[in-house]
Amino acid sequence: MEGVGTEALVVRETFTVGLRRYSIEIQPDREPGFQLIRVESDDGLPSVEFKARLLASSGHARTLEVDGQIEDLLLLADGRRTLVERAGSTYDIQNGSSGDKLRATGHWSEDQGPVFIKAHMPGKIVRLMHKPGEEVAAGEGVIVIEAMKMQNEIKAPKSGILVKYLAKVGSNVNAGDPLCEVE
Amino acid sequence: MFRRILVANRGEIAVRLVRACRDLGVSPVAVYSTADREALHVRLADRAFHIGDSAATDSYLKIDRLIDAARKGGCDAIHPGYGFLAENAEFAGACDGAGLVFIGPGPEAMELMGNKVAARRAVSRVGVPTVPGSEQPVESTDQALDAARRIGFPVLVKASAGGGGKGMRVVDGESALAEALSIASAEAASAFADPAVYLEKYLERPRHIEVQVLGDAHNNLVHLGERECSIQRRHQKLVEECPSPLVDARLRAELGEAALAVARAAGYRNAGTVEFLVDSAGGGETPRYYFLEMNTRLQVEHPVTELVTGLDLACWQIRIAAGERLSFDQADVEWRGSAIECRVYAEDPNLGFLPSPGPICGLIEPSGPGVRNDSGVYEGFVIPVEYDPLISKTIAHGRDRLEAISRLHRAFGEYRILGVKTTIPLFLRLLVHPAFREGRLHTGFLAEHALTESPDQGDRQGEALAVAVAALEELNGRGTAADARNSVRRNRSAWKESARRHWL
Numbered sequence: 001m002e003g004v005g006t007e008a009l010v011v012r013e014t015f016t017v018g019l020r021r022y023s024i025e026i027q028p029d030r031e032p033g034f035q036l037i038r039v040e041s042d043d044g045l046p047s048v049e050f051k052a053r054l055l056a057s058s059g060h061a062r063t064l065e066v067d068g069q070i071e072d073l074l075l076l077a078d079g080r081r082t083l084v085e086r087a088g089s090t091y092d093i094q095n096g097s098s099g100d101k102l103r104a105t106g107h108w109s110e111d112q113g114p115v116f117i118k119a120h121m122p123g124k125i126v127r128l129m130h131k132p133g134e135e136v137a138a139g140e141g142v143i144v145i146e147a148m149k150m151q152n153e154i155k156a157p158k159s160g161i162l163v164k165y166l167a168k169v170g171s172n173v174n175a176g177d178p179l180c181e182v183e
Numbered sequence: 184m185f186r187r188i189l190v191a192n193r194g195e196i197a198v199r200l201v202r203a204c205r206d207l208g209v210s211p212v213a214v215y216s217t218a219d220r221e222a223l224h225v226r227l228a229d230r231a232f233h234i235g236d237s238a239a240t241d242s243y244l245k246i247d248r249l250i251d252a253a254r255k256g257g258c259d260a261i262h263p264g265y266g267f268l269a270e271n272a273e274f275a276g277a278c279d280g281a282g283l284v285f286i287g288p289g290p291e292a293m294e295l296m297g298n299k300v301a302a303r304r305a306v307s308r309v310g311v312p313t314v315p316g317s318e319q320p321v322e323s324t325d326q327a328l329d330a331a332r333r334i335g336f337p338v339l340v341k342a343s344a345g346g347g348g349k350g351m352r353v354v355d356g357e358s359a360l361a362e363a364l365s366i367a368s369a370e371a372a373s374a375f376a377d378p379a380v381y382l383e384k385y386l387e388r389p390r391h392i393e394v395q396v397l398g399d400a401h402n403n404l405v406h407l408g409e410r411e412c413s414i415q416r417r418h419q420k421l422v423e424e425c426p427s428p429l430v431d432a433r434l435r436a437e438l439g440e441a442a443l444a445v446a447r448a449a450g451y452r453n454a455g456t457v458e459f460l461v462d463s464a465g466g467g468e469t470p471r472y473y474f475l476e477m478n479t480r481l482q483v484e485h486p487v488t489e490l491v492t493g494l495d496l497a498c499w500q501i502r503i504a505a506g507e508r509l510s511f512d513q514a515d516v517e518w519r520g521s522a523i524e525c526r527v528y529a530e531d532p533n534l535g536f537l538p539s540p541g542p543i544c545g546l547i548e549p550s551g552p553g554v555r556n557d558s559g560v561y562e563g564f565v566i567p568v569e570y571d572p573l574i575s576k577t578i579a580h581g582r583d584r585l586e587a588i589s590r591l592h593r594a595f596g597e598y599r600i601l602g603v604k605t606t607i608p609l610f611l612r613l614l615v616h617p618a619f620r621e622g623r624l625h626t627g628f629l630a631e632h633a634l635t636e637s638p639d640q641g642d643r644q645g646e647a648l649a650v651a652v653a654a655l656e657e658l659n660g661r662g663t664a665a666d667a668r669n670s671v672r673r674n675r676s677a678w679k680e681s682a683r684r685h686w687l
Binding site: 015017020035039052060061064076082086088095120126144147149152 | 239349366369370373374417534537538539540544545547568569570571572595596598599600601602603604605607608610611642643644645646647648649650651652653654655656657658659660
């Protein structure tokens with residue numbers, strides 16, 4: 001950013017949302033009170049720049065002016081994770097770059113190698129749909145979890161051999177717990 | 184009138200019933216499971232009794248504990264709400280045996296309508312059409328296969344004791360039938376303590392339209408018009424409205440008469456709902472309708488009828504159970520304007536409506552002209568994993584349908600829930616969708632219009648902005664901001680505190 005005074009502090013941050021990594025650069029804008037925030041993601045989409053300032057802050061509520069528009073949000077941060085609610089959607093943002101390649105969100109980052117299928121939500125294991133050693137096709141159901149009175153079939157993310165189950169029928173699991181391994 | 188009423192339920196409906204008690208000058212008594220010790224309905228009641236562990240089978244489904252709580256609380260009546268034991272004739276009988284008034288219909292009507300197979304037979308006898316299906320619960324895969332071949336695929340496997348989309352599966356062909364039977368039956372057993380399932384012809388693109396009836400113990404029975412509940416996911420209603428954009432005065436009278444005939448056949452009193460599937464495929468012709476089932480309880484979606492008719496259904500249930508007469512007859516029932524309800528669930532609409540239980544870290548509820556929000560939560564409440572993930576029902580009333588839609592859209596612009604995924608983003612898309620605004624509804628609407636798939640580009644912009652805000656917050660929190668006016672540090676301890684409570 002040319003033209004910004006030498007005393008202007010540029011802060012760089014990394015954040016992760018789901019599978020996307022974001023690099024952020026913040027520096028004070030020429031207009032006092034405003035910050036320029038450049039957001040770049042690792043998936044090739046063009047970077048975006050916001051000119052923003054905080055107007056009000058009370059409890060979890062934040063009111064910002066972003067590019068001339070009022071943004072009224074709810075926010076909760078604990079230093080590691082930031083939850084932001086905007087226009088009905090909640091964004092779960094990890095501060096820093098997460099090194100965990102196995103996500104608890106039901107997405108898988110790689111086609112190669114063994115993957116651990118993880119629970120999307122807390123619940124009770126109702127049924128194991130295969131025997132260890134059996135072949136499963138991508139999209140085929142492998143395990144049934146009951147949560148909130150609904151039975152949910154968890155599907156294989158890729159074709160392969162179901163190596164083993166890591167949970168037993170009747171056991172309770174938390175979101176993110178590994179359920180079985182497919183290789 | 185009663186002195187004290189035990190509200191044998193939880194969540195938003197328990198809150199709704201506590202309020203109805205207050206409106207009638209009756210003292211509300213709550214019950215709660217271990218997971219619900221801090222729930223809103225407990226906070227609003229006069230007395231509250233712990234009835235067991237978190238699982239519904241250990242608490243809200245325990246008849247003896249509920250009766251015991253009613254006795255200890257000095258109650259003279261029990262309101263079951265919806266779900267749990269609301270349509271359980273054994274519970275109604277147990278209340279009666281304990282000298283407590285069950286706020287609902289008589290056990291005979293519940294038994295008849297609770298058995299979907301028997302209900303279909305009774306309804307056919309009074310000349311109301313039913314969807315083709317198996318006349319008996321199916322007891323084996325072979326039997327189901329025979330029935331399915333006779334009816335013709337696709338078929339719907341349904342819990343005989345069911346409701347609310349639980350224990351229900353669509354089957355397109357023979358190969359998938361056995362699997363669907365076993366899942367539906369297991370769900371039925373866990374949700375209703377009865378694994379029996381039966382088959383019905385699955386109608387493509389039908390509309391779900393139901394009629395509210397209200398009857399007292401003095402042979403007065405009226406219908407309060409229809410609700411359209413065609414916007415569904417997993418066969419569960421998500422959006423309901425009164426009146427239906429399809430129904431004109433003539434069809435309303437016809438559906439109303441059919442509903443009254445069904446209610447009369449069951450000897451019905453109190454509030455009930457007669458559900459129809461309406462086949463509107465033949466444009467121009469009078470739509471054909473089929474009896475689906477009768478729900479012998481207050482419906483989740485009762486507020487839209489309340490707003491349009493001006494009648495408080497929860498209060499009328501209590502008054503009828505106390506022996507009061509309806510103070511109006513059919514000719515007095517008027518429908519004013521239009522009301523629409525959206526069910527805000529703790530589910531991710533962009534990820535197959537995956538449940539999203541957890542803490543409500545921040546909450547700002549909508550208000551303003553024509554908006555009502557029947558909620559069961561507060562900021563700091565943790566939505567338990569054990570129960571239905573309904574957070575609240577947001578309802579808007581307007582002088583016509585489009586005004587109701589605008590008001591509801593405005594309400595969702597104000598509604599803020601931080602901490603769990605909700606169905607609000609879906610409603611923001613739905614309420615501006617041309618086909619929805621034109622009232623071209625059917626039960627496959629969300630899938631047909633791809634409304635459950637997030638518009639990726641729009642959301643990416645939102646995500647980038649959210650990340651920018653998170654970065655700004657972090658900067659401010661560390662106190663390195665160039666502008667001291669941006670400092671959030673004054674409030675830092677408050678939100679750190681909250682984070683500690685919920686996450687650590």
